[in-house]
Amino acid sequence: GHFGRYGGRFVPEALVAALNQLDAAYRHAMADEAFQAEFGALLRDYAGVPSLLYRATRLSESVGANILLKREDLNHTGAHKVRNVLGQALLTKRMGKRRVIAETGAGQHGVASATAAALMDLECVVYMGEVDTERQALNVARMKMLGATVVPVTSGSRTLKDALNEALRDWVSTVDHTHYCIGTAAGPHPFPAMVRDFARGIGVEARRQCLDLTGGLPDAVGACVGGGSNAIGIFHAFVGDEGVRLYGFEAGGEGISSGRHAARFSGGTPGVLHGTRTYVLQDDDGQTLESHSISAGLDYPGVGPEHAWLHDNGRASYLPVTDDEAMGAFQLLCRTEGIIPALESAHAVAGIIKVVPALREELGREPTIIINLSGRGDKDVETAGAYFGILK
Numbered sequence: 001g002h003f004g005r006y007g008g009r010f011v012p013e014a015l016v017a018a019l020n021q022l023d024a025a026y027r028h029a030m031a032d033e034a035f036q037a038e039f040g041a042l043l044r045d046y047a048g049v050p051s052l053l054y055r056a057t058r059l060s061e062s063v064g065a066n067i068l069l070k071r072e073d074l075n076h077t078g079a080h081k082v083r084n085v086l087g088q089a090l091l092t093k094r095m096g097k098r099r100v101i102a103e104t105g106a107g108q109h110g111v112a113s114a115t116a117a118a119l120m121d122l123e124c125v126v127y128m129g130e131v132d133t134e135r136q137a138l139n140v141a142r143m144k145m146l147g148a149t150v151v152p153v154t155s156g157s158r159t160l161k162d163a164l165n166e167a168l169r170d171w172v173s174t175v176d177h178t179h180y181c182i183g184t185a186a187g188p189h190p191f192p193a194m195v196r197d198f199a200r201g202i203g204v205e206a207r208r209q210c211l212d213l214t215g216g217l218p219d220a221v222g223a224c225v226g227g228g229s230n231a232i233g234i235f236h237a238f239v240g241d242e243g244v245r246l247y248g249f250e251a252g253g254e255g256i257s258s259g260r261h262a263a264r265f266s267g268g269t270p271g272v273l274h275g276t277r278t279y280v281l282q283d284d285d286g287q288t289l290e291s292h293s294i295s296a297g298l299d300y301p302g303v304g305p306e307h308a309w310l311h312d313n314g315r316a317s318y319l320p321v322t323d324d325e326a327m328g329a330f331q332l333l334c335r336t337e338g339i340i341p342a343l344e345s346a347h348a349v350a351g352i353i354k355v356v357p358a359l360r361e362e363l364g365r366e367p368t369i370i371i372n373l374s375g376r377g378d379k380d381v382e383t384a385g386a387y388f389g390i391l392k
């Protein structure tokens, strides 16, 4: 696999050459100082990286822990996704390709892809489940404003899984001139490792910033897990630090027992989905089950293979957070820190709130915890407004 028994490359023959070409371009870029300099300059001068590590004083008082928020919501385009996309767009140019395709659910990856395409004069087509085009309408408007073509996907559950299916179907017949800019640390090799490497700056920055801010490493790092890119992006730099607990929070939807969730580790089993071996929500015959979440970006029945590995080897813990718990944390962050988070990111805040008591008990003191605030909630004010009945 590449991550223990997880990962690999389960794809039709038609994609093998393109994946080999991408793997070669990625490996060369990782060792190429000119690429790293160009990527670093784009992150710094265009995306606003490094993002702040902000001590959330009122939230800390409210939850009984020393909470540091990694402000990926303040990056250009409004989420961590811009890091992955800038890296992949540079590779697209190096491979001499003129067109990128992408899948999106929350629309953040789609907006980031449209943004990089505009910046680098690439054609951009984004596949998006019809359900998601409605619940993340703001991002559909942004993608179009940036010059991208948004293709509503009406097959299946009309959400992320179906958007990935359509993107892969496009790629099979366009590999000669098109790069598939995947939106998370999943999919066939080299995508999971490559996306992690483009996002790993999140953790490298946060580790340095925490040492500077507090004089030590955090007791824990928490992040929400959709496909897994923001979580692996912040976890990776801490994997070697045994004293730093790693928590990944999945979408618990209406509760695990309801069957309506996207908690692959609580309710899934090892299987293959979209080219990679990982944990999947599937029935006994291996048919992929539909996932459910109030947040489009977590609403996916598979998870990145590196998380499957970190789960099985015990280095990270993965817990479900329900829609209601996430919405409670969404409102708490708004009202204590004046920050409107993406619904996805609210799952990370809710999850950390749930683990604080056990952590205080274990440590016998107030823990220092970094939460990856992966994105901003502009796209979600309609959903949250309806939920709280405050947009009348």
Ligand SMILES: Cc1ncc(COP(=O)(O)O)c(/C=N/[C@@H](Cc2c[nH]c3ccccc23)C(=O)O)c1O
Pocket (backbone or CB within 6 Å): 079, 080, 081, 103, 104, 105, 106, 107, 108, 109, 110, 160, 164, 182, 183, 184, 185, 186, 224, 225, 226, 227, 228, 229, 230, 231, 296, 297, 298, 300, 342, 344, 345, 374, 375, 376
């Ligand atoms: C603000 C924000 N935070 C967290 C996440 C969770 O993603 P991850 O676990 O990779 O950090 C998303 C996902 N947004 C993507 C979701 C996505 C794109 N492609 C995927 C493939 C599989 C699973 C999820 C996605 C989007 O559609 O904009 C997001 O927009």
